[in-house]
Amino acid sequence: MSSWATSSIETPTLAVSTVIFALRPNGDGCLQLATPLVRRIRAPFEGQWALPGGPLNTDEDLATSASHTLRDTTRLEPRYLEQLYAFGSVDRAGGKLAERVVSIVYWALVGADEADRAIQSENVQWFWADELPTLAFDHNQIIEYALGRLRNKIEYSRIAHVFLSETFTLAQLREVYEAVLGRELDPGNFRRMVESTGTVEETGERLAGTRHRPPKLYRATTITAGETK
Amino acid sequence: MSSWATSSIETPTLAVSTVIFALRPNGDGCLQLATPLVRRIRAPFEGQWALPGGPLNTDEDLATSASHTLRDTTRLEPRYLEQLYAFGSVDRAGGKLAERVVSIVYWALVGADEADRAIQSENVQWFWADELPTLAFDHNQIIEYALGRLRNKIEYSRIAHVFLSETFTLAQLREVYEAVLGRELDPGNFRRMVESTGTVEETGERLAGTRHRPPKLYRATTITAGETK
Structure with missing residues (x-):
């Protein structure tokens, strides 16, 4: 970037960033979407989260x-990163940058266990995705865009299962959908929707516990190649 | 790009390209997917299509x-360009470039009328998407990727209608699907699929003509905001 002054006419700088989502229990014991951010330690936007x-x-x-910077800053290593979008509006740094930066952004989901293992420090923290401060650059809009992709995708693919263990009850699956979509879902309608898509199947087991009629356990049906892309 | 020698460590060059698809009648009178390409007039890949x-x-x-270079080279001006993907493998130029280029690729569909109005010259020509020569850079793979997106998208959105006039018969709609998917579809199953998705509705009119029972005309139902994205 030091050579920017001589090459700015022809070559914007290229950056790669990553949006990670996990579902984490909030103070009310409900699952809520969270994303890890890194505090900037130099200008522009010094001190702001990014x-x-x-x-x-x-x-x-x-x-x-994307994997490399993510691992270095947060120690997170999602198995699969998907390209989200290239953000390159001319004015995306709000006039704070002499150089123009185009960001190619990846996204991934991680389970709660992996989220717990991530670095947390003064300069790396998890934020609730719907309670973000004003971030550096256009990163608020980027996370909004990623949330839209996640909400859209949960309705036609099997990605909800990334947030669950291998077997789960329909109530647990519904809790994931509710946390991602940000609204309550009718249990009966949800059950019919899930059954009609064929994305889960009964394991024949029931949740261990003391209840009189413990709920059935399900697992995801086999994923066809390319289907989650 | 002239400053590449001094800035290569930190800043790959950024290019923007566009894949355009149209359905055009082939020699057999069937619709076939076509895409416009431009012949390169300088190294690398001089003389190859891109x-x-x-x-x-x-x-x-x-x-x-993307719009600007597309208009300048082909005179095509699709109403809506969608970002397809950013292609940036280190080796994507096959060793023919001293500099590294990352391409952000857009795609769009155009109707047959607009395709007919595009520039055609010695250096700008339409090719059948499944009969391409070896293209410059990794552009064969990029078009394959765009074809995958189109085929996937035609099954869950209303984009097929871009290829049709405002009203159409189910046979015309099926011909579009067959050309895009590259396989024949059973007319009865196709009718049931279309009716179940609610993407088309009867106009109450029938195709004008001499047939005893001319086929019904349909139109696309109203598109909900964001649905085609």
Whole structure:
């Protein structure tokens, strides 16, 4: 970036960032969508929170760059990163940057266990996705966009299961949908919706516990190649 | 790009390209997916065909850049361009480039009328999407990826209607699906699929003509905001 002054006419700087979502229990014991952010320690936007990321190294593929900066800053290593979108409006730094930066953004989901293992420090923290402060650059809009993708995708793919263990009750699955979609769902309608899509099947087991009629346990049906993309 | 030698460590060049699809009648009178390509007139890949595109100007947004190079090279002006993907593998130029280029690719559909109005010359031609020569860079893979997106999208959105006039018969709609998906569809199953999705409705009119029982005309139902995205 130091050579920007001489090359600015032709080459915007390229950065790669990542939005990570996890479902974490909030103070009320409900699951809520959370995302890890990194505090910027230099200008522009010094002291503000931003997505994990950094400039693209010329010897790294895009997804490799995303994984690498994510691991370095948060220690998170999601099994699968998906490209979300390239954000490149001319004015996206709000006039605070001499250089223009285009960000190619990846996103991924991690389970609660992996989220618990991530670095947390003064400069790396998890935020509730719907209670964000004003972030650096256009990162608030980027997270909004990622939330839209997640909410859209949960309705036609099996990604909800990333947030669950191998077997789960329909109530647990519904809790994931409710947390992601941000609204309550009618249990009967939800059951019919899930059964009609064929994305889950009964395991034949029931939840261990003391209840008189413990709820049935389900598992995700096999994923066809490419279906979650 | 001339400053590449001094800035290569930190800043890959950014290009924006566009994949355009139209359905055009082939020699057999059937519709077939076609895409316009531009012949490269300089190294690397001089003389080979490539997607319309060019380096990103620092004063242009990404989609503006895509529209602008598309209009300049082909005179095509689709109403709506959608971002497809950012392609940035380290080796995507097959060793033919000293500099690294990351391409942010847009895609769009155009109707047959607009396709007919596009520039055609020695250096700008339409190709059948499934009969492409070896293209410059990784543009064969990019078009394959765009075809996958189109085929996936036609099954859950209303984009097929871009290829049709305002009213159409179910046979015409099926012909569009068959051309895009590259396989024949059973007319009865197709009718039931279309009716179940609620994406079309009867107009109450029938196709004008001499047949004893001319087929019914349909139109697309109103599109909900965001649904085609």
